[in-house]
Every structure is written in C-alpha cells, then in structure tokens.
Amino acid sequence: MNLYLHFPFCQQRCFYCDFFTLNNQEHLIGEYCDTMAKEILLYGQKLGHPTIETIYLGGGTPSVVDLENLTKVFESIRKSFQIKSGAEISIESNPDSIDKEKLKGYLKIGINRLSMGVQAWQNDLLELIGRTYQIETVQKSYKLAREAGFKNISLDLMFALPNQNKKQWLESLIEVIKLQPEHISCYSLEWDNNSIFGNHLRSGKIKASTDELDREMYAMACEELEKADYKQYEISNFSRGGSFKCQHNSDFWHYRDYLGIGTGAESRMGDKTWQNKKSIKAYTKKINEGELIADQLETLSREEQIAGYISLALRTNAGLNLNDLLEKLAFDLEKERRAELKKLVTENLIEQDNYSIKLSKKGKDLLNYILLELKVF
Ligand code: SF4
DSSP states (O other), X not given: OEEEEEEOEESXXXXXXXXXXXXXXXXXXXXXXXXXXXXXXXXXXXXXXXXXXXXXXXESOGGGSOHHHHHHHHHHHHHHSEEEEEEEEXXXXXXXXXXXXXXXHHHHHTOOEEEEEEEOSOHHHHHHTTXXXXXXXXXXXXXXXXXXXXXXXXXXXXXXXXXXXXXXXXXXXXXXXXXXXXEEEEEEOOOOTTSHHHHHHHHTSSOOOOHHHXXXXXXXXXXXXXXXXXXXXXXXXXXXXXXXXXXXXXXXXXXXXXEEESTTOEEEETTEEEEOOSOHHHHHHHHHTTOOOOEEEEEOOHHHHHHHHHHHHTTBSSOEEHHHHHHHHOOOHHHHTHHHHHHHHHTTSEEEOSSEEEEOTTGXXXXXXXXXXXXXX
C-alpha cells in the first residue's frame, strides 16, 4: 500500500492552479498536522498496521510546513505502519520554501526524494504565472539540496504557458538538464476554469497557446530529454538513465492501493474509493471525535475498475500488462476488444504484443481518443 499526505498550504496561489489549497493560513499548520497524526493512528488500527511501500507528501506546498510539525506526522506513521526498508519517501517543494536546515531535517526524518517545482527558466514567465521566486533561487536551492545530501531530486517544468515561445521552452529544458537531476517532469499548462488564468482567459486578458504549439513543445521535451539520456516512462515523466522512476506514481499508474491522509485527500483500496472533506474545520472536528471521514465513499463497479486500470496503465511506457489485468480484474482485453485493438494498431496509435499494449509516439497525443475507442469510459 502507498501513503499520500496532503498539505493544503501555499505561500500564494499560482495563477494556473485550482487545487484545494489555502494561502496565508500558516497559523493552522500546527493543529492540522496534529489532526493528520491522529488520522494516521486511526487508520493504522483500522487496517492492522500494514506495510507501506512509498510515502508522498503533496499539496499544496508541503515544504511550507516546519520540521517540528512534519516530525509529529512521521512519528505517527512509524507507530501506525511498517515502512518497507528503503521505501521511497518524496516531498514536493517550492524553491523559496526550503533552506539548509529544512533539507537536512527532511533527510533525518527519512524523506529521501525531493521534488521541486521550477516550471520555467525565465523570471518574466515565472512572474506571469504567479510563482513567488526567481530562477536564481532555483539554482541556490538545488545546490543546497545536493549539499544537504539529496541523491534523488526531481524537477518540474511547464510548457504552453501564455506568451512562452519555443526558444524559451528550449532554454528551460537545457538549463534543467544541465543541473542533472535524477528525474524531470514536463506538464502542459491546463486551463482550469476556476483558476485565476481561467478568469483572465474568459475576459480576454490573456491568450492560450495553440494546440499545435503545445504538441510541438511536448515533442521538443521528448527529444531533448531523450538526447540527454532521460528515459520517458510515462506521458509527462522522464528518469535519468531509466533508473530513477518515481515509485509512488508508478504504483498509482499500475492501480495499486493508496491511502490519502488530510483534508481533500483521495484514497482507493480494492473496489472502494473515497475522498476526505475539503474543509480543514470539518476534517479536524471529525478526526478529533475519533471518526475517519470517508466522504463520497463509493464502491467501484468492475467496469469502473477496468476503466481506471486501463486509462492509468496506458499512460506508462511499460504499457498495459494483459495478464495482470486478467489476473486482477478477470478482464481479457485481447478477447473483449479484439476489433478495436486491431483498428488502433492499424491507425498506428498503439503497439501490441502477446503480453502488453503500449501507446505509440502518435498515440501519446491521443490517449482520450484511444480510451473512447476501447470503450473504457
Ligand atoms: S504551489 Fe502548487 S498547489 Fe500551490 S498554488 Fe502553486 S501550483 Fe497550486
């Protein structure tokens, strides 16, 4: 089982973001982490202290949380679960919310993978998208992380930003590659209606980049990263020499169980899925009453599980393992969708052998169409 911890705090809302997160609410962190620690204890008892394969601290910006509070949460995890020896333990961070002391503290707690949001290498673009740092801070924080002893660092970039041109995108890729992190993620900007950019787009204040430019930038990323020996293992993720895949996310794409802790956190175990309430107040109240909140608890039908499995596994370069799907959900995709698979192979969108189905290079741009063709929605 994998453990996800949600910290819904950020210094400022990035203009493209519509995640569940709060700004300028740092005074709530202490009580919130106490509540998380209690929720973890409750789950440990309920689930019989299972072994945890990976831990992922996401948000929000977990690096705004101080060491004392993180330590409390980890003490609770160690009391409640067995942590697999050598387990990957990741924390998401922003370059301006980490320092030498925090980085050393993370390692001491057991966090062994640092994921840092860089997004772009140009200060004017960073400002335009509402990031709170300049590129000099990225360089400084990356150096500090290496000096502190981090041997597994992932850097995130974004493309198809408003006003971003190909030259700037290439520069971002080249500069990040020069740092030689173990892992690089590249995400296309999503225009969420509820984000600040969503408003700006509607009012005509900014313009979205074209689909053509978006796809060209994606192709540039795949090409530059491949040239620099970053192996693609999922649509948006690349690992240096193929050796530093994010285990937590890989497990998620391969439909393994995960438990989410914290307000708004989602969980899936077997055919059950649920999400905690997106309100710190309601979350804290329930946990303090000794109750786990399983809002929106749903039992997934077999069809929904098959759809979930297929749509996640196809995102990976390893592709969908036909035998694994048959074993886990008793679904023989080869037999049930023979004609559809044949059509997709003919259209050069997927590659199929006796054991697996993978997206082709062309198919990576058309995952939704492929899923529709396979009738998994
Ligand atoms: S740091 Fe991440 S979670 Fe926070 S506002 Fe920015 S994108 Fe959203």
